[in-house]
Amino acid sequence: MPALDDLRVLDLTRVLGGPYCTMLLADLGADVVKIEPPGGDFVRETPPFHEDDDSFGGYFQSVNRGKRSLELDFTDETDREHFRSLVEEADVLVENYRVGTMEKFGLEYERLAEINPQLVYASMRGFGDPRTGESPKQHEPAFDLVAQALGGIMHLTGQEDGPPTKVGFGIGDIFTGVLHAVNILAAVHYRDRTGVGQFVDTAMYDAMISLAERAVYQYSYTGEVPKRQGNSHPTLFPYNAFEAADGYVVVAALGDNHWASLCEAMGRPEWVVDYPDARDRLEARDELRAAIGDWVADRTVDEVCSALGDDVPCAPVQTVADVYECEHAERREMLVESALPDAEGTVTIAGTPLKMTKTPPSPGERAPLLDEHRGELLETDPAADVEGVVEGDSGKVGVSDGGTPED
Known part of the structure; x- marks a missing residue:
């Protein structure tokens, strides 16, 4: 029995941080339903692609494994009604639109909480949500690079005589996604004890300040702005x-x-x-x-x-x-095989670092095709769904509200 197999998560997130968060929940056994706008998460079209299967790229495969997909257009009242019907039975909703986007469609937290008072509504934005704390930057778009720059990460990364440098991987997205998963699970635990859901919020800028905690206390204690030191440490040697x-x-x-x-x-x-x-x-x-x-x-x-x-x-x-050849990575199942939708064989993606003895997590199945699970989620004609998947997955990718994703 997976640890979260009784949890239904509606995932409205796109790109990296939000999908990474919900991927962790899926690894732990949650039923994650990826609600995609017309054309789908635009990361589907991001390379690299497998030479035998261009259904979606490795970027999408890596962080959307084990999820189900449903394509909905929130500008359409029928689709909004479909969404509200899913909210009635959901435990968690995760979204990373700009502030005010869900309000445009009448699908903000307050209205959805009327439908399902036990819902944990989790927003992940660049600069947070006014419900948990005002910010003059809340209507600005944000990506990993912006979060790393503002949070002090870039200033401390790089050689002493070199320019500020971003961390090679998207820690502004991924670290925020990990914190968001913790935030969600804490709210679920509270809901399980009280029967009451709530709005939770994790901001990328906040997460980067938290990650840069050493610089924060150093400045407080010394009054000096820490400098880049390459691969060395300011207070430890060697x-x-x-x-x-x-x-x-x-x-x-x-x-x-x-x-x-x-x-x-x-x-x-x-x-x-x-x-x-x-x-x-x-x-x-x-x-x-x-x-x-x-x-x-x-x-x-x-x-x-x-x-x-x-x-x-x-x-x-x-x-x-070298990691591919490392015995540790093999024994700890940190490199796992994932199927291709339209070709034989598999591709390798990162496994889950979450390990348990009683309820071991699993990376799950391959990432879904766009709208692949409409039939089972909305109880429509499966034959029509197959046709819709082929058409929708090859269409031009777009975002229903024309907004910029937060991560």
Whole structure:
């Protein structure tokens, strides 16, 4: 029995952060119904595509697995009525439209709560919703890059003498999506105890400030704006990436025991006496970094990791190809196979990091074709649905309200 198999989620989100949130809920067993505007989530058309199947791209496949799809046009009263009928039986609704979009269609939280008082209505926007806190930016659009820039993430990322740099992956979307899932499950827990639903809200900008918590307290304690430090840490040493003969390796010898083991491996036992605690090592970081760098440079990545063994936290800097070859990723089922809709064979997507012993999550089935589940959700003629899927999935992608997605 999956942990959330009694939960019905209506997913109105698009692009990355919202779909990642609802994907986590689907992995945990929730029945996630992806409500798509005419033409569908425009990420369906985002490459890469499989050479044998262009039904949708890898981007869409990765974060929409295990969901069902229903295409609805909120400008049409019949479709709005279909949606309201689904709300009656739903536990959670998740959307990431701009503020005011759902109000245009008479489908805002207050009206839907009249239909279903137990509904947990979860909005995920760039700058939050007025119901939980006003912001002068609430009507502005936001994407991952905007959230990383505003939240201080870009300012602290990159080399000391280089420009601000975004994190390689969409943490403005994904971290917000993870927090949103926590927010939703907390509200569901409250609903289960009281019988009362509520409106919950997670803002991308807020999430980035939370993620940058170290910079927040540093500025408060010191009055100084933290600077970019590349791969090093402002208060811990050694904690850095070093270039070996054939790649890069990270070393994080923070504890005194780790430091002693590193000194022994390097043949520098005197360092244990000369730099006995973390403050001593931090003060001498420039000299020690150069010496450690020279030692690493004379060895391969494997030789460094072998020399440090299990006593010093260290690791090679891997590419995704290395992850594919990693025994850990295989044993922990972090690379899973997902079917293609219109071709034989499978593609590989990231597995779920959520692990349980009694109710183990599952990445579920492939992502759905557009409107694939209309028949079972609205009890219409399945034969007509198949025809509609083919036509709808090849049509031009659009957003019913003409708005900009929040993530």
